[in-house]
Amino acid sequence: MTTPIKRIDKRMPGWAKVVSALILVLVVFFAGIRLSVIPGLKDLFGTETNDRSGPALLQSIQDMSRYDAASGNFQIVVDLEKDAKFLPDAIRGTRTLYVGAGTVDAYVDLGEVGEDDVTVNDDRTSATLRLPHAALGKPALDPDRSYAVSKERGLLDRLGDLFSDNPNGEQAVQKLAVKHIGDAAKESGLTARAETNTTGMLEGLLRSLGFKEVKVTYGT
Structure with a gap:
């Protein structure tokens, strides 16, 4: 006699997905705070600002x-x-x-x-x-x-x-x-x-x- 094999549903319940997403957001949020207080890490992952603006154009002149x-x-x-x-x-x-x-x-x-x-x-x-x-x-x-x-x-x-x-x-x-x-x-x-x-x-x-x-x- 063959014993039937029970399939285990590995899908994550809906509430677990919500909790996992919230935990991930909090981790990212607090990780950003940690980067701002640890010396050196903020500069390592910081952004560089470049001014690529064009020249200003004179549109009109008015006598005062x-x-x-x-x-x-x-x-x-x-x-x-x-x-x-x-x-x-x-x-x-x-x-x-x-x-x-x-x-x-x-x-x-x-x-x-x-x-x-x-x-x-x-x-x-x-x-x-x-x-x-x-x-x-x-x-x-x-x-x-x-x-x-x-x-x-x-x-x-x-x-x-x-x-x-x-x-x-x-x-x-x-x-x-x-x-x-x-x-x-x-x-x-x-x-x-x-x-x-x-x-x-x-x-x-x-x-x-x-x-x-x-x-x-x-x-x-």
Whole structure:
């Protein structure tokens, strides 16, 4: 009598495949951390950056008629946190502390001054000028003085960075820093300082040309 041979199914159960895949991902994740703390290994497996950009092309030239009369330097610490509704921060969520430093210029647009805005007496000893109010330029973030202090990311966000074309992007905090700097410039009195400096510049210029009395006003 022949004893039937039992075939052993060596296929891995579905739950085992999921566990194995998760273990593999964690191994790769923590291996990356280990490489960053072991001296020499980071340089061994690091990447080399080459700038292959082409030359910059001049597209247009514009004549400037505005007088930049004042510039303010600002710094803001942005604390941006994004949370998932039903997941803990350790699984899904980010928090970034970012120091943003930038400048905002205040200027007077002399191109808006018309013939009716300038009055000179007959003997050219007195001049009256009516100028538009000073305005603020766009905030300019300084990349050399702006940096991320810390970044906290959940596990899913870290895994997403592995397959992202732009990992650890800082566009959101940079835009927020620019907004806060612009708001601070509006409350800083920078435009008033620009008008004072413009008045001083024009008074000195016209007096050097022989004018004894110079009056500068702003607004319509």
